[in-house]
Amino acid sequence: MTGQRLSLATVDRVPAGARPLVRPGEVSPGIVHLGLGAFHRAHQAVYTEEAVAAAGGDWGIVAVSPRRRLLVDALAAQDGLFSVTSLDGAGARTRVVGAISGVRHAPADPSAVVALLADPATRVVTLTVTEKAYLLEPATGRLRVDPALRAELAGQATPATVPGLLVAALAARARADAGPVALVSCDNLPANGHRLAGVVGQALALAGGDAARVRDWVSGNVTFPGTMVDRIVPAPTPATLVAARAALGLADHAAVAAEPFRQWVVEDAFPAGRPAWEAAGAVLTRDAGPYERLKLRALNGVHSALAYLGVLAGCETIAEALRLPGARAVVERFVAEDVAPSLDPPDGVSVVAYGRAALDRFANPVIGHTTRQVAMDGSQKLPQRILHTVADRRAVGGSPRWAALVVAAWMRFVQGRADDGRRLPLDDPLAGEIRAALAGNQRPPAATVDALVRLRRVFAPELAEDEVLRKLIAEWLDALTRHGVAATLASAGAGR
Numbered sequence: 301m302t303g304q305r306l307s308l309a310t311v312d313r314v315p316a317g318a319r320p321l322v323r324p325g326e327v328s329p330g331i332v333h334l335g336l337g338a339f340h341r342a343h344q345a346v347y348t349e350e351a352v353a354a355a356g357g358d359w360g361i362v363a364v365s366p367r368r369r370l371l372v373d374a375l376a377a378q379d380g381l382f383s384v385t386s387l388d389g390a391g392a393r394t395r396v397v398g399a400i401s402g403v404r405h406a407p408a409d410p411s412a413v414v415a416l417l418a419d420p421a422t423r424v425v426t427l428t429v430t431e432k433a434y435l436l437e438p439a440t441g442r443l444r445v446d447p448a449l450r451a452e453l454a455g456q457a458t459p460a461t462v463p464g465l466l467v468a469a470l471a472a473r474a475r476a477d478a479g480p481v482a483l484v485s486c487d488n489l490p491a492n493g494h495r496l497a498g499v500v501g502q503a504l505a506l507a508g509g510d511a512a513r514v515r516d517w518v519s520g521n522v523t524f525p526g527t528m529v530d531r532i533v534p535a536p537t538p539a540t541l542v543a544a545r546a547a548l549g550l551a552d553h554a555a556v557a558a559e560p561f562r563q564w565v566v567e568d569a570f571p572a573g574r575p576a577w578e579a580a581g582a583v584l585t586r587d588a589g590p591y592e593r594l595k596l597r598a599l600n601g602v603h604s605a606l607a608y609l610g611v612l613a614g615c616e617t618i619a620e621a622l623r624l625p626g627a628r629a630v631v632e633r634f635v636a637e638d639v640a641p642s643l644d645p646p647d648g649v650s651v652v653a654y655g656r657a658a659l660d661r662f663a664n665p666v667i668g669h670t671t672r673q674v675a676m677d678g679s680q681k682l683p684q685r686i687l688h689t690v691a692d693r694r695a696v697g698g699s700p701r702w703a704a705l706v707v708a709a710w711m712r713f714v715q716g717r718a719d720d721g722r723r724l725p726l727d728d729p730l731a732g733e734i735r736a737a738l739a740g741n742q743r744p745p746a747a748t749v750d751a752l753v754r755l756r757r758v759f760a761p762e763l764a765e766d767e768v769l770r771k772l773i774a775e776w777l778d779a780l781t782r783h784g785v786a787a788t789l790a791s792a793g794a795g796r
């Protein structure tokens with residue numbers, strides 16, 4: 301793209317209604333964010349900007365990319381400015397956001413990132429690093445310690461992982477007595493606050509040096525508020541940048557597009573203050589657990605269902621998958637018959653109505669959220685999205701038929717061929733183990749199910765040993781293998 305680029309020098313040329321509410325440089329940093337992906341820019345950055353515009357406070361965000369450099373450079377060239385385009389059938393609305401006051405690339409200078417996290421001005425640390433970056437075993441939530449992490453924790457290697465960076469930062473903070481801080485996971489993990497506390501606790505237990513003193517300091521000075529975060533934010537495409545340019549009259553290489561809907565439920569446990577996020581519509585609460593479980597099971601669970609079924613049936617997008625004959629009826633029954641009885645929803649919330657509203661959002665005709673994007677990292681997502689529902693239903697003797705269909709769709713997906721024979725890539729940190737479990741697999745569906753449920757890092761032993769469940773999954777896998785997704789959904793959705 302040629303021509304002028306979005307930056308502090310050019311932003312006043314942007315149409316008045318699209319200008320940022322606050323400007324980088326006017327607000328001192330108070331938040332460090334790990335994970336510079338599209339979701340952060342369209343979610344926490346927007347909430348924080350609106351909160352600061354409404355109620356003030358030194359809550360600029362320094363956004364750190366733990367891995368990739370591309371966005372760091374794009375945002376640095378734009379003084380932290382980027383735009384969010386909200387898209388649905390009714391049209392598009394683009395606005396520049398000024399919440400990000402600095403960017404860092406962790407691999408380029410890890411010690412600068414550790415120093416930033418340990419700076420007394422940093423009072424809140426938020427994370428959107430995706431499930432796999434916590435290095436947890438998906439089935440149990442225990443930290444997976446490999447030699448590389450062990451070396452980081454022992455101080456023999458530069459911190460490169462999220463647990464390594466956090467432990468190094470907390471140790472530095474404890475030594476300098478830099479004041480309390482909240483570490484806030486904004487990833488779709490179950491009980492994400494507890495899981496992050498567990499990561500830090502287990503990592504500190506393996507750390508060398510003055511780890512015992514650091515642990516004491518952490519227990520008195522660090523909180524781990526749980527959160528439920530929600531907004532559909534597909535990976536940006538060239539079309540996202542073209543739309544941003546048309547709306548702004550300037551090139552924006554860090555533009556994102558998202559659905560208009562957004563929600564944030566946050567446990568209000570911030571020992572050194574926080575932005576007035578409630579002024580931007582966030583719900584501050586004592587316990588985000590009921591919201592989080594509802595969202596993971598009735599929204600993300602259905603998302604994953606549509607992703608696996610859709611990708612097998614040759615659908616590019618989630619909206620297209622939802623249009624397959626029978627698909628909507630099947631996922632509605634999944635929510636009503638399997639998810640709803642597994643949950644105690646937040647007061648006044650109907651699981652079925654929540655599920656229907658999620659489907660209406662998935663039907664957004666212009667957002668173009670790809671089935672492949674949602675299908676990736678299935679081993680990290682399946683437990684909290686599907687298997688916890690299955691376990692809760694099986695514990696009371698239920699027969700989670702529709703959840704079993706989703707597990708079967710995932711199993712067919714990891715076998716690597718769509719219904720039309722096209723190859724499906726497996727983008728998953730456990731790809732090697734999954735392939736090994738399937739090795740030489742020309743087996744009948746029941747044997748495939750037996751091989752895959754033995755992946756203990758994904759399936760808890762009580763599920764792997766549950767014959768009723770294995771049979772349910774195998775029946776669906778047989779149907780999907782014989783008839784394909786389209787015919788299976790058409791018949792199941794019609795109640796046959």
Ligand code: CS2
Pocket residue numbers: 488529530531532533600603604673674675681
């Ligand atoms: C999706 C989520 O990619 C995925 O796995 O299910 O990113 C989903 O779009 C968000 O959680 C919606 O809030």
